[in-house]
């Protein structure tokens with residue numbers, strides 16, 4: 001067959017350009033990436049061969065051979081894994097199929113410095129070969145197929161594909177090293193790189209230099225080794241390999257469960273937030289092995305979605321080796337492993353929270369919003385997860401537990417009060433909090449979407465009801481106010497005029513509001529919106545509107561502050577000139593309350609007109 005020339009997908013060309021222009025300061029990691037790919041390819045074949053034994057053609061001894069050829073200036077990385085056919089070559093090496101790389105590309109800024117740190121977070125796998133090579137050739141034959149292929153590129157926009165009868169099963173990458181990368185022809189240097197980054201690879205990595213051949217890595221699956229034989233660096237390198245991550249893990253959990261169900265877990269909590277944490281699939285990222293044979297990284301029933309930030313492997317002794325991915329669904333052994341994993345992880349988190357509050361706060365900032373999904377979804381564990389949860393409150397800037405909040409409750413305070421909103425900063429300024437702050441009552445500030453769901457589902461903590469500050473039923477009267485502050489309060493509007501104003505507001509605003517009433521929760525603001533008991537919270541309604549799940553405004557209760565100058569003046573005006581005189585002001589009060597909630601005025605054009613009219617009067 002003649003040579004077929006193709007262009008890289010535009011994104012790949014862009015990526016290659018970046019790689020070649022040396023965004024990595026640490027070029028040696030190209031070897032880690034390629035060895036990692038070779039090991040994954042062997043894992044894939046080992047899995048397929050469980051059900052199709054003839055795929056291996058009798059050669060089930062997986063290995064990676066790295067061959068130095070000083071004369072030619074090439075380095076060869078060969079594996080006997082699954083290999084690629086023509087279609088695979090085009091799809092895997094010519095386009096960006098992986099969501100991770102696509103995400104990476106979309107975040108590139110063009111600013112070399114920023115992009116360098118980004119590339120460090122994502123890694124570019126196969127393409128890293130072009131950091132050290134000005135040409136890469138891949139000869140490959142897919143297991144079970146007879147036709148071999150040769151893919152060649154100089155990384156400058158095009159690649160060629162030709163048939164290759166000499167290709168062996170697996171993939172063989174030949175890197176023609178750039179002049180300045182000839183250090184990677186030095187056996188000593190290569191050995192140290194392999195030891196550093198790839199020691200944990202479970203199959204032999206053999207270095208071939210002329211006549212000498214040497215297996216450089218330990219070639220045993222890291223998780224099967226005893227903890228005392230594994231260094232911190234080895235744990236970290238394995239994390240980088242298994243998670244395709246580049247940060248430091250925050251927590252490493254390595255244990256062997258023995259008893260009714262036997263399995264080994266090597267789990268990591270990343271040190272930083274993975275970009276796909278909030279993708280709708282909520283997939284877990286654990287790799288499942290059975291007796292050291294890789295089975296799948298898509299065992300959905302292995303871990304609940306609220307622990308999807310974990311990375312690592314689980315190796316079962318009890319599942320059958322020939323288990324198919326379909327058979328894993330609703331599998332009772334897997335269900336028991338899952339229960340065991342959840343229990344272990346939550347207890348390790350508890351230990352960390354007690355031993356290192358500051359580190360735990362960092363973990364919470366990264367993953368708290370995900371873990372809290374468990375309060376809503378895992379009935380058996382909800383109490384444990386609430387206890388592990390940390391909250392911002394009106395008491396200082398740090399994190400608090402609900403127990404801390406209960407411990408600081410005021411005399412006469414019956415409930416734990418909370419406010420939900422988009423940000424802690426906005427919540428702190430919310431008018432609904434004024435009365436609570438004035439009485440020194442601590443309010444829990446919740447800003448994650450999931451809070452809208454778990455809080456009503458849990459309902460109470462330590463025998464104290466959880467009540468929203470915007471709930472019309474939140475009653476502060478039993479908590480004594482500071483007598484000095486009480487004395488300093490301005491006089492309230494006289495009751496009869498207040499009633500007349502309330503009646504006028506109700507008539508003017510009609511069905512846009514549920515009710516109007518005098519507030520005891522406002523101190524400095526004139527108005528605020530509160531929800532009637534049982535109504536959807538303001539924040540939840542906003543979230544649902546953003547997702548087009550709700551298309552109307554629920555009428556709320558408008559609370560007015562009888563001690564506010566504006567309310568007093570409006571009461572006077574109604575008394576003197578009737579309700580029509582405060583028509584514009586009524587709507588502006590409602591819009592004002594909406595704006596403070598982060599909503600738009602109900603009718604922006606009318607809002608602007610009324611505001612202009614009132615300003616004109618004020619100036620004139």
Ligand SMILES: Nc1ncnc2c1ncn2[C@@H]1O[C@H](COP(=O)(O)OP(=O)(O)OP(=O)(O)O)[C@@H](O)[C@H]1O
Nearest residue numbers: 037038041083084092093123124125126127171244
């Ligand atoms: N040695 C190999 N044998 C078989 N297929 C390979 C080999 N190396 C790469 N591939 C294929 O090419 C794809 C792209 O490789 P690349 O290294 O760019 O990304 P990745 O391995 O999927 O992800 P990452 O590099 O982030 O780990 C792989 O997913 C795999 O399908």
